[in-house]
Amino acid sequence: MNDYKSIGKRVMRRDAREKVLGEAKFTCDVYLPGMLHAKVLRSTLPHARIKSIDTTKAEALPGVRAVLTYKNTIDTLYNQAAALMEIAEGQTLVMDQKIFDNVVRFVGDEVAAVAADTVEIAEAAIKLIDVEYEPLPFYIDPLDAEKQDTVNIHADKLHLQSAHNVPGDPSHIKKGDIEKGFAESDEIVEVKFKIAPVKQMQMETHSAVASLEDDRITVYCSTQNVQVVRGQLAHIFKIPMSRITVKNPPYVGGGFGIRIGLSGKAEVIAIALALAAKKPVKYIYSRKEDLIASETRHGGYVSVRLGAKKDGTLTALEMKSILNKGAYTSHGGAIHGTLGVMNTSLYRIPNIDYYGYSVYTNTTPAGAMRGYGNPQGNMTVNRAVDMMAKRLGIDPLEMRRKNATGKGDEYMLPYPCTSSTLAGCMELGAKEIHWDKRAEYNLEKGRVRRGMGMGIGTHFSGGHPFVLDYENAFITVQADGSVSVATAASDIGTGCNTSLAQIAAEALNVPLKKVYLTYADTSSTPYGYGSHSSRSVFMHGNAIVEAAKNVKAQILEYAASLAGIESSDLEIVDGIIRTIDSSRRFPKNIYARRIFLDQEFTPLGDEEFYSSITFTELAHYAHSQEKQFMGLGSINNTNAPPWYCSFADVSVDMDTGRITLNNFVGVHDVGTVINPDCVEGQINGGNLQGIGYALGEALTYDERTGIQYVNEIQQYMQPTIMGTPDMGAYYVEEKEPNGPFGAKGLGETPCISPVAAIVNAVCNALDIDDDDIKVPLTPQVVLDMIKKNS
Amino acid sequence: MSLKKISFFLNGEAKDVYANPGDMLVDVIRDKLGLLGTKVGCKTGGCGACTVMLDGLAVNSCMIPVGKVAGKSVVTIEGVAENNELHPIQEAMMEDGAVQCGYCTPGIIVSAKALFDENPNPDSEDIHRALEGNICRCTGYIKVEEAIVKAASNIRKEG
Numbered sequence A: 001m002n003d004y005k006s007i008g009k010r011v012m013r014r015d016a017r018e019k020v021l022g023e024a025k026f027t028c029d030v031y032l033p034g035m036l037h038a039k040v041l042r043s044t045l046p047h048a049r050i051k052s053i054d055t056t057k058a059e060a061l062p063g064v065r066a067v068l069t070y071k072n073t074i075d076t077l078y079n080q081a082a083a084l085m086e087i088a089e090g091q092t093l094v095m096d097q098k099i100f101d102n103v104v105r106f107v108g109d110e111v112a113a114v115a116a117d118t119v120e121i122a123e124a125a126i127k128l129i130d131v132e133y134e135p136l137p138f139y140i141d142p143l144d145a146e147k148q149d150t151v152n153i154h155a156d157k158l159h160l161q162s163a164h165n166v167p168g169d170p171s172h173i174k175k176g177d178i179e180k181g182f183a184e185s186d187e188i189v190e191v192k193f194k195i196a197p198v199k200q201m202q203m204e205t206h207s208a209v210a211s212l213e214d215d216r217i218t219v220y221c222s223t224q225n226v227q228v229v230r231g232q233l234a235h236i237f238k239i240p241m242s243r244i245t246v247k248n249p250p251y252v253g254g255g256f257g258i259r260i261g262l263s264g265k266a267e268v269i270a271i272a273l274a275l276a277a278k279k280p281v282k283y284i285y286s287r288k289e290d291l292i293a294s295e296t297r298h299g300g301y302v303s304v305r306l307g308a309k310k311d312g313t314l315t316a317l318e319m320k321s322i323l324n325k326g327a328y329t330s331h332g333g334a335i336h337g338t339l340g341v342m343n344t345s346l347y348r349i350p351n352i353d354y355y356g357y358s359v360y361t362n363t364t365p366a367g368a369m370r371g372y373g374n375p376q377g378n379m380t381v382n383r384a385v386d387m388m389a390k391r392l393g394i395d396p397l398e399m400r401r402k403n404a405t406g407k408g409d410e411y412m413l414p415y416p417c418t419s420s421t422l423a424g425c426m427e428l429g430a431k432e433i434h435w436d437k438r439a440e441y442n443l444e445k446g447r448v449r450r451g452m453g454m455g456i457g458t459h460f461s462g463g464h465p466f467v468l469d470y471e472n473a474f475i476t477v478q479a480d481g482s483v484s485v486a487t488a489a490s491d492i493g494t495g496c497n498t499s500l501a502q503i504a505a506e507a508l509n510v511p512l513k514k515v516y517l518t519y520a521d522t523s524s525t526p527y528g529y530g531s532h533s534s535r536s537v538f539m540h541g542n543a544i545v546e547a548a549k550n551v552k553a554q555i556l557e558y559a560a561s562l563a564g565i566e567s568s569d570l571e572i573v574d575g576i577i578r579t580i581d582s583s584r585r586f587p588k589n590i591y592a593r594r595i596f597l598d599q600e601f602t603p604l605g606d607e608e609f610y611s612s613i614t615f616t617e618l619a620h621y622a623h624s625q626e627k628q629f630m631g632l633g634s635i636n637n638t639n640a641p642p643w644y645c646s647f648a649d650v651s652v653d654m655d656t657g658r659i660t661l662n663n664f665v666g667v668h669d670v671g672t673v674i675n676p677d678c679v680e681g682q683i684n685g686g687n688l689q690g691i692g693y694a695l696g697e698a699l700t701y702d703e704r705t706g707i708q709y710v711n712e713i714q715q716y717m718q719p720t721i722m723g724t725p726d727m728g729a730y731y732v733e734e735k736e737p738n739g740p741f742g743a744k745g746l747g748e749t750p751c752i753s754p755v756a757a758i759v760n761a762v763c764n765a766l767d768i769d770d771d772d773i774k775v776p777l778t779p780q781v782v783l784d785m786i787k788k789n790s
Numbered sequence B: 001m002s003l004k005k006i007s008f009f010l011n012g013e014a015k016d017v018y019a020n021p022g023d024m025l026v027d028v029i030r031d032k033l034g035l036l037g038t039k040v041g042c043k044t045g046g047c048g049a050c051t052v053m054l055d056g057l058a059v060n061s062c063m064i065p066v067g068k069v070a071g072k073s074v075v076t077i078e079g080v081a082e083n084n085e086l087h088p089i090q091e092a093m094m095e096d097g098a099v100q101c102g103y104c105t106p107g108i109i110v111s112a113k114a115l116f117d118e119n120p121n122p123d124s125e126d127i128h129r130a131l132e133g134n135i136c137r138c139t140g141y142i143k144v145e146e147a148i149v150k151a152a153s154n155i156r157k158e159g
Ligand code: FES
Pocket: B039, B040, B041, B042, B043, B044, B045, B046, B047, B048, B049, B050, B051, B060, B061, B062, B063
């Protein structure tokens, strides 16, 4: 597709060697001299006021260096999501959390923290803290919590609620005239989904190590965006941003949205304890803490009403969502906003009405997870489209060929549809899954029924204009001609530390091995938003391209001045600056000092002038003249829609309700592929997360006590290698005009439409039009579906 | 808590540690012996991030009291590459893009090595059984399995 030198190549990830050797450093691997260990006391009740709390016994335990509760801890209100640094002026910023509060709002809410010489002492001390609670009424289901006669879970922050127990603003998206749209339709289908909350289940739990040096705070942590955390910490601890350093060490064991902003309370508790004990403090969440007290994907209710004409033309889409926010707002309205705007944009529909909001409950706070609200709407709308297709006797693939949004179409997203290969993706996916066998499979009427389903979707490549989203990068050419690129990305496993270097190498036209990336460290990178919203390659990459243009112009201008020509007479090829017409212009004296002997040099002869000069030679000559090339790149005000589709081939056992995934195919429009291995890895991993979401993953609560049933990894149904079906990862490339070398977002998209494809496949296998669907499709749920529809 | 002297072989070297016999092996390896490649994902035996080889068998080191390894041989991720040469599974994981966040990677490599040591010719069911206890949330296991298949074939060629 192109003649790029670095882009599109299966370049080995730069961190691969360290990682296979066990040398890669994560936050848990940071050990500082004199470091203390933290443990946290968590609430055992879902909603209660703390009547009294006594820490004297804990404080008296030898080896305990600090004990903190709401009584002696800074009480700034904040929001642990990136919101604080992302919400534009004029939008509602909900800050409803404190490090510790005198009210606990879910089982697992933080009550106290201890720093001690060892983990064992900290654990023992936690058990010595006496807390007396006054229990308050609690709610597990948003449909209960939103009723007017319930207790308000944040009664002291009513000004931040748009309705009873509804933090922030609802989303309302409208287009055309919805009633007219239904009046014009020949058929109307309706479907409701009840969707369980699920976990990111990143393998590294939230972690932080905080230390105080001179008048600075330094914190190593597992966040997905170091610069955002720095802003949050400045707000919470009332310390200037310039005095805080936040870094990944540099590796992060997965993210999937769970730490867009603070890593739960890991950073704030480690810092508060370090300030109190005047020693470095390490705090690592246990897996139980991760499961009960770190953010989840939103569960809740989504319903759709869809109208179409006999020929399949869609006329009206009405959608509603009520999501379970859990105890604190975190990402708040952005989640139900994304749910609505993405899924009213998939299909060309003239009349649209979406209304969505999230309700506080006394469950684990729901925050961001890969897909950010999109999957919950995606499964619902795609299900309705399949029901409509069946009603009209149209093949679901054909229905989508006819109605899917395409390049240049108007849709509800606030950035134009500048590229899409969705049509090609659907054809490729249909071929790979053998869609033509669907009708034949449907003929099987025995105990095991077979069917196929699909789903399509779109997303974003960054936060603009939903939230603030801009990005910066520096490029410095060192005195030996090697290239340092600095940008505040985090590599949470996506491989952006490699793909961003590929982008820099391509943009400067230097060999990849000359480029080094500095990232995930606030002290050496400019401000930026890090790795979330499928933005790392798109936004950091765009900023790097801009910085490369800037530094390239400096290099060419300087070289031109030495050669006595115009910079337009020069080009850079493979790290060599040369005259386009091959004329000999560079005087011999500038090649004189050769000290970086492992770098590239121009072969010199007797001539006085030469037609080219290497990066090393030019940078070193500039250095000898007291000059360095430094480029700055900034980007804002841009976004682009990735597109994708999923196909599932399933068998359903009518007696047991067990679903077997015979084959699964994901096809993605990511614009230009920067690194095929990274792209395929993202698609495979995302697909399996989506499959787990469809088939078994769920967090559940004891309704009488508010206690989470799932508090060990063994109780959570994430797929293992045993449960992994045949999966295919494919892409159809086309350059996105706004992307770096044509790339757009991918990080989240692979886990968005698998549930839609699987639910559609199961309904196809069972030949039913269930209008009340529960996700995940556990065997019991499937048996209920069979019974209800027979 | 009384500390006992416990002796075992770690990556081929004799080691003495002073520990409470009930301390979990993973904590001793990481905190006392300073080998940080072995990771903790759950401490309940449910994720495989802490996998090490104990007398040749892959085990979760978060479930093994260090007292139980006295006199035995423990191999961690740091002991998989021998004489500065990567094990074929390490090569294959690197080359095939089977490493993403890398948090599960040491555990997966140790499980795979234990498999190869016992059965250099594993079929897909053997691979699935050997890796069942290793949770990876990034890769969907696809490239991991490809890497294991490739490593097995390289081992057979060399052997
Ligand atoms: S940490 Fe040992 S199995 Fe998870």
